[in-house]
Amino acid sequence: MNQKTEHSIFPKLSIIVPVYNVEKYLPRCLDSIVAQTFNKWECIMIDDGSQDNSGAICDEYASRDKRFRVIHQDNKGVSSARNVGMDAALGDWIGFVDSDDWIETETYEIAITYAQKSGADVVRWYWRTTDESESQAENFVIEEKELKISHSKPLHWSFNAMVLGIYKHSLIDSQKQRIRCDEKIFIHEDMLFVYEVLLHSQKIILLDRKFYTYNIHSDSAIHDVTYKKIENHVQAVEKLERLIKNNKRDYDFYATLKEQKKCAKDKFVFLLSSPDFNSFRKTFPELNLPLLFSRGKRKILYFFIFFHIDFIANFIISKCYKKNAAISDVGSEK
Numbered sequence: 001m002n003q004k005t006e007h008s009i010f011p012k013l014s015i016i017v018p019v020y021n022v023e024k025y026l027p028r029c030l031d032s033i034v035a036q037t038f039n040k041w042e043c044i045m046i047d048d049g050s051q052d053n054s055g056a057i058c059d060e061y062a063s064r065d066k067r068f069r070v071i072h073q074d075n076k077g078v079s080s081a082r083n084v085g086m087d088a089a090l091g092d093w094i095g096f097v098d099s100d101d102w103i104e105t106e107t108y109e110i111a112i113t114y115a116q117k118s119g120a121d122v123v124r125w126y127w128r129t130t131d132e133s134e135s136q137a138e139n140f141v142i143e144e145k146e147l148k149i150s151h152s153k154p155l156h157w158s159f160n161a162m163v164l165g166i167y168k169h170s171l172i173d174s175q176k177q178r179i180r181c182d183e184k185i186f187i188h189e190d191m192l193f194v195y196e197v198l199l200h201s202q203k204i205i206l207l208d209r210k211f212y213t214y215n216i217h218s219d220s221a222i223h224d225v226t227y228k229k230i231e232n233h234v235q236a237v238e239k240l241e242r243l244i245k246n247n248k249r250d251y252d253f254y255a256t257l258k259e260q261k262k263c264a265k266d267k268f269v270f271l272l273s274s275p276d277f278n279s280f281r282k283t284f285p286e287l288n289l290p291l292l293f294s295r296g297k298r299k300i301l302y303f304f305i306f307f308h309i310d311f312i313a314n315f316i317i318s319k320c321y322k323k324n325a326a327i328s329d330v331g332s333e334k
Contacts, residue, residue, distance in 0.1 A: 011067070012040040013093045013108055013166065016085030018078045019045050023053040025100035025215060030061050030068070032102035038109035043068045044085045045099075049075030054099070079181035079189045082162070086172065086180060095166040096190075100215045107211040111166050114205055118146070121201040124165040126156075127212040145206045154256040159198070162190040164212055167197055176200075187229045188236040191260070195240055199247045225267070227276070233264045234283055261287055 015033055019026060033043050045062070047055040047070060058070040071084055086094060093112060097103055111123045172179045179196050181189045198204060237260045244253045261284040268280040281288060 011042040011091045013038070013042070013095060013112065014085075014089035014091035014169070015041055015043045015095045015097060015108075016082055016089065017043060017045045017097050017099050018048055018081035018085070019050060019054050019058060019099045020048045020075065020078070020081075021050050021052045021054060022099045023050075023057060025217070026054055026057050029097060029099050029102050030057075032105070033097065034061075034065065035105045036103075036108050037106050038112060041067060041108065042089075042091060044088050045070045046081035046084050047072045048077070048081040049073065077183065077186055079183040079186065082193075083180045083183065089169065092169055093166045094169050094172060096162045097212075098163055100217065101163065102213050102215070104211045104213075108166070110209075111207065111211075114207060115166065115168075118203065118205050120146075120203045120205040121168045121171050122165055122197060122204045123207065124159065124204065125207040125209055125211040127161070127164055127214055128210040129214045129216050145208065146203065154259040155253070159194055159256075160188065160191040162193055165194070171197065171200060182236075182239065185232060185236045185239065187232040188260075192236055192239055192243070195253065195256075196243055199243065199249055199251060199253075230264065230267045233267065237261055237264050237284075258287070262291070265291075 017029065017033075022029075030043070030045075033041070043061075045058040045068060047058050055070075055072055058068075058072075062068040062070045069088070071088065073081070073084065082096065085096075093115065095108065095111075107125070111125065114120070115123045177200060179193065179200070181193050183189075185192060237257070240253075240260060241257055244257060265280060265283050265287060268276045268283065
């Protein structure tokens with residue numbers, strides 16, 4: 001009997017956890033999965049070449065609970081780890097949890113209940129961060145919304161993250177498409193995955209509850225901003241634009257695309273110690289004028305400087321040069 005047949009009833013859900021050097025945070029993440037009120041799950045932990053005790057922690061959980069499976073591989077990045085997990089998944093639904101975060105105990109029970117009731121391809125929810133209260137009100141009423149893609153407003157940021165939802169396995173792996181993370185993209189790779197899934201979905205449900213907690217800490221990748229990462233973000237946005245243009249659905253993601261372009265563009269100025277004004281102007285130049293005339297005196301001042309930085313710099317340099325030249329001339333005359 002093959003493995004697929006053995007698991008024909010169990011599991012219903014595959015939870016994929018990419019793991020890399022998170023020994024301080026991993027037990028809390030995995031304990032939040034063990035505590036789920038929905039128990040027909042498997043958790044696939046992909047140890048992506050960890051150099052600390054993370055791999056051993058994965059092995060320990062797998063030895064204690066057969067619903068955990070661990071795959072050890074050389075370090076290939078989070079996109080590769082998630083893809084390996086999807087390739088190994090046996091569940092009807094696929095979810096993701098980052099190894100330094102955690103989820104509420106009722107997350108998957110409620111999400112799968114709504115998925116089955118509504119016939120949705122995707123069920124999404126909201127998040128909190130560790131600087132917010134972890135407590136929840138008793139008897140919290142969950143509001144279900146069928147997602148209607150807006151023609152004027154961008155989708156909420158939560159739709160960029162893979163961890164804030166469950167996805168029908170048959171949608172991700174079908175005769176028409178095989179949706180995976182782009183392993184060449186290491187920033188916003190999850191954004192590309194989510195939007196590609198949404199573009200193929202017939203029905204998307206949004207649950208108005210904060211089921212997921214982002215653990216913001218000093219080791220978080222969000223704190224490590226480099227020029228290479230910004231360029232990779234730009235590449236991700238460019239690929240998103242191609243995905244949208246090549247898709248024949250009537251969903252309108254262009255407001256979201258514009259927001260993503262602006263986000264990638266802003267990083268050249270606001271998130272680097274040495275602002276790269278030239279790259280700012282050349283990246284998605286179609287946004288230059290709309291941003292220039294956007295509301296807010298501060299923005300107008302910023303963009304006036306950005307658009308005229310060469311003139312201002314040359315003016316200052318020329319003045320200094322002339323002043324130094326004049327002093328030199330006076331000295332030579334004496």
